[in-house]
Amino acid sequence: MPDPERDIASRYREHTGRKRTYILTGFVLLVVTAVLSIAVGSVDIPPQDVVRTLAGYSVSTNWDNIIWNVRLPQVLTAIVAGAGLAVTGMVMQSILRNPLGSPFTLGISNAAAFGAAFSVIILGAGSTSSRVGDAVTINNPYTTTIMAFLFAMLVTAVILAFSRFRGTSPEVMILVGVAMGSLFTAGTMFLQYFADDVQLAAMVFWTFGDTARASWEELGLISAVVAASVIYFTFNRWKYNAIDAGDETAKGLGVNVEKVRLVGMMFASIVTAIIVAFLGVIGFVGLICPHMARRIVGDDHRFLISGSIITGSLLLLSADTAARIMMQPYQLPVAVLTSFLGAPTFIYLILKGRRI
Amino acid sequence: MILEVNGIEFRYKSKEILKDIKFGLKKNEILSILGPNGVGKTTLLKCMNAILKPKSGTILVDEVDLLKLEQIEIARRMGYVPQRCEPARLTAFDAILLGRMPHMKWNISPEDVMLVETTIKKLHLEDMALSYIDELSGGELQKVSIARAIAQNPKLLLLDEPTSSLDLRNQLEILDTVRDIVRKENVSAIMTMHDLNLAFRYSDKFLFLKNGTIFAAGSMNEITPDMIHEVYGVPVTIQNYMDVSVVIPV
Numbered sequence: 230m231p232d233p234e235r236d237i238a239s240r241y242r243e244h245t246g247r248k249r250t251y252i253l254t255g256f257v258l259l260v261v262t263a264v265l266s267i268a269v270g271s272v273d274i275p276p277q278d279v280v281r282t283l284a285g286y287s288v289s290t291n292w293d294n295i296i297w298n299v300r301l302p303q304v305l306t307a308i309v310a311g312a313g314l315a316v317t318g319m320v321m322q323s324i325l326r327n328p329l330g331s332p333f334t335l336g337i338s339n340a341a342a343f344g345a346a347f348s349v350i351i352l353g354a355g356s357t358s359s360r361v362g363d364a365v366t367i368n369n370p371y372t373t374t375i376m377a378f379l380f381a382m383l384v385t386a387v388i389l390a391f392s393r394f395r396g397t398s399p400e401v402m403i404l405v406g407v408a409m410g411s412l413f414t415a416g417t418m419f420l421q422y423f424a425d426d427v428q429l430a431a432m433v434f435w436t437f438g439d440t441a442r443a444s445w446e447e448l449g450l451i452s453a454v455v456a457a458s459v460i461y462f463t464f465n466r467w468k469y470n471a472i473d474a475g476d477e478t479a480k481g482l483g484v485n486v487e488k489v490r491l492v493g494m495m496f497a498s499i500v501t502a503i504i505v506a507f508l509g510v511i512g513f514v515g516l517i518c519p520h521m522a523r524r525i526v527g528d529d530h531r532f533l534i535s536g537s538i539i540t541g542s543l544l545l546l547s548a549d550t551a552a553r554i555m556m557q558p559y560q561l562p563v564a565v566l567t568s569f570l571g572a573p574t575f576i577y578l579i580l581k582g583r584r585i
Numbered sequence: 586m587i588l589e590v591n592g593i594e595f596r597y598k599s600k601e602i603l604k605d606i607k608f609g610l611k612k613n614e615i616l617s618i619l620g621p622n623g624v625g626k627t628t629l630l631k632c633m634n635a636i637l638k639p640k641s642g643t644i645l646v647d648e649v650d651l652l653k654l655e656q657i658e659i660a661r662r663m664g665y666v667p668q669r670c671e672p673a674r675l676t677a678f679d680a681i682l683l684g685r686m687p688h689m690k691w692n693i694s695p696e697d698v699m700l701v702e703t704t705i706k707k708l709h710l711e712d713m714a715l716s717y718i719d720e721l722s723g724g725e726l727q728k729v730s731i732a733r734a735i736a737q738n739p740k741l742l743l744l745d746e747p748t749s750s751l752d753l754r755n756q757l758e759i760l761d762t763v764r765d766i767v768r769k770e771n772v773s774a775i776m777t778m779h780d781l782n783l784a785f786r787y788s789d790k791f792l793f794l795k796n797g798t799i800f801a802a803g804s805m806n807e808i809t810p811d812m813i814h815e816v817y818g819v820p821v822t823i824q825n826y827m828d829v830s831v832v833i834p835v
Contacts, residue, residue, distance in 0.1 A: 237714045238702045241678045244715055326671075467686050473673040474683065478730070480636045481665025482737070483657030483687045527717070528674035 248532040255539040266550040267300045306440040307549040308542040310504050313455035315541020317497035318515030323469040324490045325399040331516035332501035336410030337381045341505040343413040344380030345435040346420045348373040374506045381502030384409045397487045438511030438564030440549050447507050454503050458496040466530040511564045513571025587612050593642035610773050617784040618777045620794035626777040634663040660687035664734025666744045672719040677729045684736030704736045724755030744776035760787045785830040
């Protein structure tokens with residue numbers, strides 16, 4: 230029990246200080262994991278040489294090439310995508326007042342997958358080659374990416390339109406999202422039915438989320454969108470706390486709940502759309518990581534935003550590294566692993582947690 | 586007069602819910618809004634701080650018309666305690682700190698933290714200050730919710746059925762707290778009430794709603810058994826027991 234003699238304010242500062250320590254520890258852990266992740270692979274590089282190379286002191290040209298062109302972009306992509314998916318999941322859970330909120334609640338990934346299928350079948354963007362571990366390539370990745378993004382944004386627009394007519398209640402948003410999700414799943418099935426073997430393979434291959442797909446330019450674009458949304462979410466952290474206490478309490482505190490809900494959803498949709506469009510579907514990170522972070526730092530969004538970012542980055546980076554090395558020389562797409570890990574982790578959280 | 590309400594009218598879609606609402610309140614007074622279920626008590630309370638926008642009328646707080654202000658400006662003048670506050674994994678301190686939101690810019694200041702500490706002491710919540718509110722009982726959560734509204738430093742407190750779903754002891758504790766705050770600080774309070782006996786015990790003024798408008802209003806001692814019979818359709822007698830009026834259905 231806390232000492233009743235000490236004043237409440239200093240005990241409170243100690244309490245928030247502890248949360249800062251957790252977040253700092255998580256950050257250090259993330260940096261260490263990142264270095265180790267760059268070090269391992271088909272060619273093992275000693276971690277100290279990784280640090281030296283990253284600091285600008287070349288150790289060997291071969292390693293330079295591996296680190297700068299292959300592993301670092303993939304590691305950073307995992308970090309940024311993990312952060313983006315987790316933070317949008319966290320915001321969705323808050324503004325939709327639903328613990329099952331995630332970037333995919335609103336049917337965005339289904340729409341993106343449909344967009345990819347559409348580009349492969351109707352626009353002919355898929356073909357095969359026989360490279361090891363990468364049997365199917367997409368001829369024109371930009372067509373696929375752009376179509377995936379467009380359809381993801383189309384769903385967002387539909388949900389916004391419904392919100393305008395029927396009010397921005399969480400129920401309306403979730404129900405429209407579920408309806409859109411199943412509509413686009415049906416659309417994808419329809420396209421797949423008429424696809425030939427090659428097209429079908431290209432389509433299915435695209436949906437496996439893979440962090441190795443992004444180049445430096447694409448990573449830059451994803452990072453910019455994720456950074457912008459994190460800044461917006463941080464700006465509104467107190468408002469999310471207020472909305473957690475109930476819509477009426479939040480309104481009584483001067484929060485424009487409808488606007489926070491609508492703009493938050495837009496940011497979350499754009500982040501999800503861009504990640505899915507470039508990397509494919511990476512499930513469960515957006516759902517689980519915020520809950521993991523909640524168990525450590527609680528629901529206070531002042532800490533939960535950075536907590537979710539670090540948990541998401543750490544989880545996706547670890548999963549990505551594991552996927553990269555566990556079946557060498559094959560590299561598994563990370564989405565296979567996150568989905569495998571996701572279900573048991575989620576059930577564990579439900580069983581162990583007082584609540585989710 | 587700290588509060589003057591004039592000609593408030595509220596419609597939901599085309600249905601008229603409230604019309605011609607007019608009343609005033611002085612500093613350090615408690616007003617109970619009374620009336621049967623579904624008559625619009627909560628609606629009226631929500632109109633008071635523009636959570637629901639009245640179709641017409643004025644609400645003057647210290648001679649400023651609330652309906653012309655931004656929501657955040659209203660939040661600086663009125664603290665609203667809804668019937669139910671959702672629990673989250675926040676400490677009571679964090680939850681009360683939310684009351685400083687309408688006053689803060691980018692983040693909380695050390696003064697905000699001190700003010701929350703003062704509020705906690707005022708309401709005798711020291712023991713639960715650092716407990717998580719999802720582990721508190723209904724009565725404790727309600728006290729935290731009231732503390733949050735007080736931390737807003739309002740001129741007026743709005744409470745929506747503050748005692749519903751509380752046991753007898755908590756009902757009295759909550760209303761004692763509200764009365765204490767109203768007497769000692771420079772605030773007034775409006776609450777919607779179902780329990781006439783608690784209304785008699787704790788409020789200075791009453792307002793009976795019937796058919797979407799004010800049926801009767803005034804000081805508590807002006808309430809007659811006939812009024813209650815008219816409003817609720819139940820014949821009653823009002824007895825005096827140790828200086829407290831008690832309503833007994835007959």
